[in-house]
Structures are given as C-alpha cells and as structure tokens.
Amino acid sequence: MKGLRVLDLARLLPGPAATLRLAEMGADVLKIEAPGAGDASRVMMQSSADRVAGRPGAFYRQLNRGKRETRLDLKSEGGRTVLMALAREADVLIESFRPGVMDRLGLGYDVLRVINPKLVYCAISGYGTQGPYSQLAGHDLNYIGYAGVLDQLAARDGTPILPNFQIADLLGGALSAVNQILAALWAVARGGDGRFVDVSMAHCTHAHNVVAQVALANDGAAPVAGSSLLNGGVPCYNLYRTLDQRWLAVGALELKFWETLCMALDRPDWATRHWSLGQAIAGPDAAQLIKDMAELIATRPLAEWVELLVPLDCCVSPVLTAAEAAEHPLFNAAAREALIAQQTSDEDAD
The missing domain is CATH 3.30.1540.10 (formyl-coa transferase, domain 3)
Structure with a gap:
C-alpha cells in the first residue's frame, strides 16, 4: 500500500485500529485530532508514569504508531479549508463521528466527492448512518449485546461474561472497515469512482455470529452454554x-x-x-x-x-495469560529465534 494517502479523523479504538493496519501495509496515514485534549485515547488507560511524564498512554501509542499527526479545528473556517485541501489529494478518509456530524461541518462525503471523485470515504459508527438507531450512542458492549454475541459468551448458568477483547470494535469496526476500504480501492484502481463506505459495528458483528445463526436455522434457537458442539457440549x-x-x-x-x-x-x-x-x-x-x-x-x-x-x-x-503470550515464540521474535536455534541444535546432535 505504499503511496496510499489516508486521512484518519477517527478516535478511540475502531477507526485508529483500521488505519494502523493500513499503515502496517505501507500506507501514509495522517492522524488528525482536534486542538486541545485531542483524541480521548491519549489518556485512556494511561499509566501513572506516562501521566507524570506528560506523554500519551500505551493505548494511544500502540494504535497510532507509524502515523503522522496534526491538529485541525474543523469547527473553524481555516480548519475546514485545510481538510478540504488534504481530502483533494487523499485516497481514503476514515471518520467515526456520530452520523451527520461531518455533513453539518460541511465536510461530508457529498461535498468531498465533488473535489475528489476517487476518494474512498469510510464512516464507522455503532449502528450505521441510516435507520432508527443511527443516532444512538454506544460502545463495544452495547453492539455485541444487540448482535446476539454477548448472549453466546455466557457461563453455564447463563450469566454473560464481560470480555476484555473488543469484538465489535475490532471485528465489526476495524477489520470490516479495512476489508471494505480495500474493496473500494480495487474498484478505483480499475477505473471506477470512490465510494461511501458505511460500517455499522453492530451489523458487521451480527453478520459474523455464524454458529448461532446456524443453530437458529436448524433449531429455531441459539444454543445455551454447554449444549452444542463448539460451546462445551463435547469432551473433544x-x-x-x-x-x-x-x-x-x-x-x-x-x-x-x-x-x-x-x-x-x-x-x-x-x-x-x-x-x-x-x-x-x-x-x-x-x-x-x-x-x-x-x-x-x-x-x-x-x-x-x-x-x-x-x-x-x-x-x-x-x-496463556497476556503476559505469557507476549513472550511466546509465536509472537515474540527473540523467543522464536531462540526456539529455532534450539531445534537446529537438537537436529544436529541427532
């Protein structure tokens, strides 16, 4: 993706995770934050050491590594003018405001597509840009609740667990956004125009709730914990x-x-x-x-x-615990090299 120009107006987890993946593929990502406090993820889960040092927390740093950063006040005429200039030269724009915010700022897709017909504009929201829930606030827990996923993450007594893995944010939001952006870019590369990519985290998560939907098709009800092939109903x-x-x-x-x-x-x-x-x-x-x-x-x-x-x-x-996984040869380069060296030594000894 070298040479791909991405404008990242998203905040918190889903959008920044999507642009991180694009940056890892070689895209040039410019993260645009509001003046002042900026992205709330700067201080979310911030350690005391980072707070004392006056630097953003690990959450922000991990999500935004490999990106360029700038500040723009999109409520000002000057800020909007700068964003219009950036959008004119960009390939992709990602935002995660509540639906309608960019339109009210005069920066919605219908405006930007006029100055850049090839622009792929991705809006990530909880429930999509249309429909009765489009203006409803929410977070990952709400989206997986609506999608029927949280019901499937339950103990045998039916109590849902509170997962420390943001399924809707990352699967329904970030990954779905990357997939749809790449598909849109493929169309542009073949001579087509850009498009508006509407990513609803709730809808995309619901679409991935495959096993429960299989049970609905077969039995008319999703399985309770311990009652099916993949949720504890078999010893294997x-x-x-x-x-x-x-x-x-x-x-x-x-x-x-x-x-x-x-x-x-x-x-x-x-x-x-x-x-x-x-x-x-x-x-x-x-x-x-x-x-x-x-x-x-x-x-x-x-x-x-x-x-x-x-x-x-x-x-x-x-x-494994998260700490153990971080040191495991699957994910830790030094540990992997040590394991390969040991395996090679054992083979030579044989």
Whole structure:
C-alpha cells in the first residue's frame, strides 16, 4: 500500500485500529485530532508514569504508531479549508463521528466527492448512518449485546461474561472497515469512482455470529452454554482445569486428533466416544466423559500437559495469560529465534 494517502479523523479504538493496519501495509496515514485534549485515547488507560511524564498512554501509542499527526479545528473556517485541501489529494478518509456530524461541518462525503471523485470515504459508527438507531450512542458492549454475541459468551448458568477483547470494535469496526476500504480501492484502481463506505459495528458483528445463526436455522434457537458442539457440549472440544489451577484448551474436534489424544492419555477406550461416531452432543455419555477428562487433566500441572501433548499435534494448547503470550515464540521474535536455534541444535546432535 505504499503511496496510499489516508486521512484518519477517527478516535478511540475502531477507526485508529483500521488505519494502523493500513499503515502496517505501507500506507501514509495522517492522524488528525482536534486542538486541545485531542483524541480521548491519549489518556485512556494511561499509566501513572506516562501521566507524570506528560506523554500519551500505551493505548494511544500502540494504535497510532507509524502515523503522522496534526491538529485541525474543523469547527473553524481555516480548519475546514485545510481538510478540504488534504481530502483533494487523499485516497481514503476514515471518520467515526456520530452520523451527520461531518455533513453539518460541511465536510461530508457529498461535498468531498465533488473535489475528489476517487476518494474512498469510510464512516464507522455503532449502528450505521441510516435507520432508527443511527443516532444512538454506544460502545463495544452495547453492539455485541444487540448482535446476539454477548448472549453466546455466557457461563453455564447463563450469566454473560464481560470480555476484555473488543469484538465489535475490532471485528465489526476495524477489520470490516479495512476489508471494505480495500474493496473500494480495487474498484478505483480499475477505473471506477470512490465510494461511501458505511460500517455499522453492530451489523458487521451480527453478520459474523455464524454458529448461532446456524443453530437458529436448524433449531429455531441459539444454543445455551454447554449444549452444542463448539460451546462445551463435547469432551473433544472443551476447557479443562489443571493441577496448578491453570487451563488446558482441547480442540480435538476431528476424530484423528481425538484418537491421538486418547492414546497419549493412555485411554484408548475413549477414542470411539466421539461426536462424529454418534456420541450425542451434550448427551449423558458426553457429559460423563467430560467429567472423566476433567478428573484426569486435574492430576498434572499445565506445563506437563503441554510438554506431553503439544508435540503430538492433536489440537491441544495452553490457555496463556497476556503476559505469557507476549513472550511466546509465536509472537515474540527473540523467543522464536531462540526456539529455532534450539531445534537446529537438537537436529544436529541427532
């Protein structure tokens, strides 16, 4: 995306995350903030050290790395004039104001498309620019609540969890915006005009709630926790507590992985007790085997299970903390290089 010029008027998480991904692809992103306090993410989740040092917090820094920054007062004639000049040369503009704000400022798509017909203008909002909910305020928790997703993130007693992962902001907002922007840019590259990209976080999240919608089509109702193939109704796809009170994720959904796991556990008699061989999902046998598996996994600490099972490639993994994930070879370059060096050394020794 080198040479792609992006104007980022968005705030908080969804829009800045989208422009971050574009910047990572090589786009030239100019983040535009209002004078004064600027983007509220500058002080959101700000550490005391950052506050004392007078610098934006890690939340802002992570989302806006690799971007240029400037300040514009879009309520002033001068600020609007500068933005019009920038938009004339831009390829993409992303904003996350409540629908109608940019129009009232005289900077909406219908105005900007006149001076730049090739402009891809992306508006990210909670509920879209049209419809009875378009002016309703909201955040990630509200969007996943409306989309039927929060209902599916529940404990067995039906209590929804409060996820520390912003599903609607990132999946419904940022990722959907990037996808639709790239599609619009493809049309422009083939000689077409730009377009208005209307990203509703609630609607995009709802569209991704696939498994629940499959259940609706099949049974007329979404599954409650522990009652279906992917939410705890089978022993081969479940979470198990270890001796040291950690968790092991077992995702042996296919029979071949389940058979490998059962052999490693020295329980070959369990290998035929699988949903693909007729075991009723959430039925009595599945419930009993989940209980038996839980008792077995609880006899060893997580590290021992990882050492035994991960090399067997049977879809078993540890549930890592965020701190552990940051140091894991999957995500940490130094740790990955050390692991590769160790594997090479072991191969040479053999």
